[in-house]
Amino acid sequence: MSPFDQIKIVSQLLDLPIVDKDERSCGIVDDIELSGSAGKALRVEALLVGPGAYEGRMPAWMYWLTRKMAGDRMVRVPARHVAEIGAVVKLKCKAETLGLHEVEDKVRAWIPRRGAL
Amino acid sequence: MNPLELTLGIMTAVGGFVDISELVFAAEAGSMFGYALIWAFALGTIGMSVFGEMCGRVAAVAKQPVFNLMRHRLGLKLGLITLIGSLVSTLITCAAEIGGMALILNYLTGLPYALLAVFSVLAVGASMWVLPFKWIERTYGLLGLLMIVLAVALVAIHPPWAKVAGGFIPQVPTGLSPKQLLNYSYFIVAILSAVLFPYESYFYSSGGIEEGWGPKDLLTNRVTCTVGFALGSLLAISILASSAKLFGPLNVGPEVPGTTAMEAAMPLGRTGLLLALLGMLFAVAGAAVETCMSNAYAVSQFFGWEWGRHLQPWEAPRFTLAWIAVMLLSLLIVLTGVDVMSLVEYAVLFSIIVLPLTYLPLMLLANDRSYMREHANKWLAKSLGWFFFVVVTLAAIAALPLYLMTSGGQG
Numbered sequence: 305m306s307p308f309d310q311i312k313i314v315s316q317l318l319d320l321p322i323v324d325k326d327e328r329s330c331g332i333v334d335d336i337e338l339s340g341s342a343g344k345a346l347r348v349e350a351l352l353v354g355p356g357a358y359e360g361r362m363p364a365w366m367y368w369l370t371r372k373m374a375g376d377r378m379v380r381v382p383a384r385h386v387a388e389i390g391a392v393v394k395l396k397c398k399a400e401t402l403g404l405h406e407v408e409d410k411v412r413a414w415i416p417r418r419g420a421l
Numbered sequence: 422m423n424p425l426e427l428t429l430g431i432m433t434a435v436g437g438f439v440d441i442s443e444l445v446f447a448a449e450a451g452s453m454f455g456y457a458l459i460w461a462f463a464l465g466t467i468g469m470s471v472f473g474e475m476c477g478r479v480a481a482v483a484k485q486p487v488f489n490l491m492r493h494r495l496g497l498k499l500g501l502i503t504l505i506g507s508l509v510s511t512l513i514t515c516a517a518e519i520g521g522m523a524l525i526l527n528y529l530t531g532l533p534y535a536l537l538a539v540f541s542v543l544a545v546g547a548s549m550w551v552l553p554f555k556w557i558e559r560t561y562g563l564l565g566l567l568m569i570v571l572a573v574a575l576v577a578i579h580p581p582w583a584k585v586a587g588g589f590i591p592q593v594p595t596g597l598s599p600k601q602l603l604n605y606s607y608f609i610v611a612i613l614s615a616v617l618f619p620y621e622s623y624f625y626s627s628g629g630i631e632e633g634w635g636p637k638d639l640l641t642n643r644v645t646c647t648v649g650f651a652l653g654s655l656l657a658i659s660i661l662a663s664s665a666k667l668f669g670p671l672n673v674g675p676e677v678p679g680t681t682a683m684e685a686a687m688p689l690g691r692t693g694l695l696l697a698l699l700g701m702l703f704a705v706a707g708a709a710v711e712t713c714m715s716n717a718y719a720v721s722q723f724f725g726w727e728w729g730r731h732l733q734p735w736e737a738p739r740f741t742l743a744w745i746a747v748m749l750l751s752l753l754i755v756l757t758g759v760d761v762m763s764l765v766e767y768a769v770l771f772s773i774i775v776l777p778l779t780y781l782p783l784m785l786l787a788n789d790r791s792y793m794r795e796h797a798n799k800w801l802a803k804s805l806g807w808f809f810f811v812v813v814t815l816a817a818i819a820a821l822p823l824y825l826m827t828s829g830g831q832g
Contacts, residue, residue: 319493319500321485321725332492332725353725361497391483391792408727411738420733421551 330399354378431649438653440708441521442615448675451664459588465616466654468809475787477642480629483792488722494782503778510771515712516754520761521705542752554631554730561707567700572659577688607823614773620715627718717744766829
C-alpha cells in the first residue's frame with residue numbers, strides 16, 4: 305500500500321513501527337499530519353515521530369510526565385519519503401536523512417565497542 | 422527443517438522452561454495438596470504452548486514481536502499502561518531470579534548472599550554482553566537440562582503413579598476447609614501465572630525475530646512449543662510429585678529452593694544434590710537473562726528503537742542501556758534485603774494481572790488474514806486462544822483478592 309492510497313488512518317497507520325531503507329528501526333508513527341478541509345478528501349502530509357507528538361493523544365498529566373522524562377522532541381517525516389505501509393512503515397531513505405537516529409547516535413557514543421562476539 | 426537445530430531448540434525449551442517461581446510453587450503445591458495440582462501445571466503448559474506458538478508464528482510471518490503489535494492494537498494510552506505494568510512485573514521477576522541465583526550459589530559456596538547477588542549480576546551481564554542471542558539462549562537452556570536429575574529422582578522414589586496420573590484431571594480435593602479451599606484456589610492462579618509469565622512470550626517472539634525466522638520455520642516453532650514446553654513442564658511436575666511423596670507426609674513446607682534440591686539428594690545422594698543445584702542455578706540464571714532482555718525488548722519495541730542481541734551492543738545502544746539498567750535495578754531490589762520468596766509472590770501477582778492485555782493483541786493479529794495470510798489462526802488455534810484468554814482473564818480478576826485473603830498462599 306502507498307501513503308497516497310485510501311487507508312483507515314487510525315487502525316492502519318497510527319502506532320506502526322517505522323523502518324528505514326536498510327530495515328533499521330527508527331521510531332513509531334506517534335501522530336499523523338493531515339491536509340484537507342471539510343467536504344474534501346484528507347491526505348496524509350507527514351508522519352510525526354517522537355514524544356512531542358504525544359500531546360493530544362494522552363491526558364494532560366500523562367503528557368506532562370512523559371515530557372519531563374523523555375522531552376518533547378518530534379521529527380516530521382514527509383509522506384513522500386514513505387515507500388510502503390504494511391505491518392511496518394518502510395521509508396525510502398536512511399533514518400539519518402530525516403534526523404530519526406539522532407538520539408540513537410548520541411547514546412551510541414556512550415557504549416564501549418569491544419568485548420562482544 | 423534441520424534436525425540438529427530442531428533437537429537443540431527442543432532441548433533449549435526444556436532446560437529454559439523452569440524458573441524460580443515454578444521451583445517454589447511446584448514444591449509448595451506438592452507438599453500442601455499432594456498430586457491434586459498437577460493439572461494446573463498441565464493446563465498452564467497447554468496455554469503457554471498455544472500462545473507461544475502464536476507468538477512464534479506471528480514473528481515468522483508478520484515479522485512482528487509482541488510489543489509492536491500491542492501498541493498498534495491497543496493504542497498509545499492503553500499500550501503505555503500495559504507497558505508500565507509489564508515492565509514492573511518483569512523487573513520484579515528478574516529481581517526474584519537474581520535473588521534465586523544468589524541463594525543457590527550461597528548453598529553451593531557458603532559465601533555471603535549480597536556478594537553472590539553482585540556476582541550473579543556481573544556473570545549474567547557479562548554473558549549477555551559477550552554472547553550473541555543464539556548462544557545466550559542455548560547456553561542457559563542446555564545447562565538447565567541438568568535439572569533432569571529431578572525427574573530421575575522422582576522415578577527413584579517410586580511415587581504412586583496412579584495418583585500422579587490422576588493429578589492431571591482437574592479436581593478439587595475433598596475434605597478441604599474453606600480456608601484451605603481459598604489456598605488451593607490461590608495456588609491454581611499462582612501456578613497458571615508462573616507457567617504463563619508474559620515475559621516468556623516477549624522473549625520467545627523477539628527471539629524468533631532475532632533468529633530471522635520465516636515461514637519455513639513454522640514447523641520448528643510448532644514442535645518447540647508443543648514437545649519442548651511439554652517436556653519442560655514435566656520437570657516442574659516432577660518437583661511437585663516428589664514434594665508430594667517426600668515432604669507432604671512430614672508436613673515440611675518447602676519454601677526455599679534448597680528444599681527442592683533435597684528431592685534429588687534423598688534418593689541420589691551428594692551427586693544428585695549437586696546436579697540439582699547446578700541445574701536450578703542455570704535454569705534460574707537463564708530466566709534472569711530472559712526477564713532482563715524481555716524488558717529491554719518491550720521498551721525498545723514500544724518506542725521503535727533499534728533492538729536485539731543479534732546486533733552488537735553498540736549497534737542497538739538504547740536497547741543495551743535498557744538491559745543494563747534492568748539488571749542494575751534488579752540488583753538494587755535484591756540488595757534492599759527483600760525476601761526472595763516475597764519477590765516471587767509479587768512477580769506472580771503482577772504478571773497475571775497484565776497477562777490478558779498482552780495476549781489479546783497477539784491473538785487479534787494472529788487471527789488477522791491481512792497480515793498472516795494463509796498462516797492466520799485456524800479454528801483450533803482460535804478456540805484454544807479464546808479459551809485460554811478467558812482462563813487468564815478470570816485468573817487476573819481473582820489474583821489480588823485471593824492473594825489478600827490467603828496472605829499469599831500462607832493461609
